[in-house]
Amino acid sequence: MGDHCEQTMRKLSVYIDRELSDAEVRSVKAHLDDCPPCEKVFDFQAEMKRLVRKECCTDDAPARLRDWVRQLATEKPPARDREA
Amino acid sequence: MNSDFSLFERHVDALYRSALRLTRKPEDAEDLVQETYLRAYRYRNRFKPGTNEKAWLFTIMTNVFRNRLRQRPAPTEPLDQPGTDFSIYDQLRREGMPVHLMSPEEIIVERGFGDEVKHALEELPLPMRMVVVLVDVEDFSYKEVASILGIKIGTVMSRLHRGRQALQKKLWEYSGRPRARPVAVGAH
Ligand SMILES: [Zn+2]
Numbered sequence: 001m002g003d004h005c006e007q008t009m010r011k012l013s014v015y016i017d018r019e020l021s022d023a024e025v026r027s028v029k030a031h032l033d034d035c036p037p038c039e040k041v042f043d044f045q046a047e048m049k050r051l052v053r054k055e056c057c058t059d060d061a062p063a064r065l066r067d068w069v070r071q072l073a074t075e076k077p078p079a080r081d082r083e084a
Numbered sequence: 085m086n087s088d089f090s091l092f093e094r095h096v097d098a099l100y101r102s103a104l105r106l107t108r109k110p111e112d113a114e115d116l117v118q119e120t121y122l123r124a125y126r127y128r129n130r131f132k133p134g135t136n137e138k139a140w141l142f143t144i145m146t147n148v149f150r151n152r153l154r155q156r157p158a159p160t161e162p163l164d165q166p167g168t169d170f171s172i173y174d175q176l177r178r179e180g181m182p183v184h185l186m187s188p189e190e191i192i193v194e195r196g197f198g199d200e201v202k203h204a205l206e207e208l209p210l211p212m213r214m215v216v217v218l219v220d221v222e223d224f225s226y227k228e229v230a231s232i233l234g235i236k237i238g239t240v241m242s243r244l245h246r247g248r249q250a251l252q253k254k255l256w257e258y259s260g261r262p263r264a265r266p267v268a269v270g271a272h
Contacts, residue, residue, distance in 0.1 A: 013244070013245065013248065014241070017219065017226070019225065019226050040183070040184055041173055044172075044173045044183070044187075044188060045171075045173065047187055047188050047189070048172070048188045048248075048252070049220055051188050051189055051192065051201065052201055052205070052216070052220045052221065052251070053220055053221050053223075055199075055200075055201035055202060056101060056105065056201060056202055056205065056217070056220075056221045057101060057221065058101075059097075059100065059101040059104055060097045060100070060101075061096045061097050061099075061100035061101075061114075061117065062100075062110075062114065065096065065100065065114050065117060065118070066096055068118065068121075069092075069093050069096050069117075069121050070093060072089065072121055072122070072125050073089035073090055073093065073125075
């Protein structure tokens, strides 16, 4: 693994999180474009991040909680049912 | 109707699913979200219009959560462990698996019960779990997470790094270590 590969791997997750500067993005992108092994690691880790998001976004708030929050915006805030 | 507050209503799903990852119990999550909205309502005049209302709500929620934890610590919270370098990708490669033909989804989800990612996340020590949830699930920037949790950006990054490695390690364990099932090259 060359210096470029190591540098890219070190910045990979920050790159995936879109937190690198424009100049760093360009250099990581350029390396990924001509280094298939690094590009595969990138694909895998980016997919991993998407998977975590997808798998953890399946729980919606229960309807009664949603209604409770909606009511909060009305004149009289409802009592918290759990304190009853 | 107070139209201002409706701006906050739309984040109820995001708050609830994150509350669920933090508390690990639906009743506690619901309670945490209620408390969060009660405070948001009470202090709604402190919110600066034009700033990120989702980040504001998450700041309230993590504060409420940490206060509660201080009052009655959960006995089953996993302890922080020293970090170990781990990635599923490296592990697969080390075992000579055809990693270029495998997606994380195939390895983790399709071989399991479907809830592994949530469970693995819930088993992370809280400081790491919070950062992974905020960055990877809720899509906050490092800077926003630093502000929500009142920590430095460098701390966000190191917790994220360790959290993701720990998460992958758990997922790897759950997957029963992917069998060295031969994958036919070129098969669809
Ligand atoms: Zn490379």
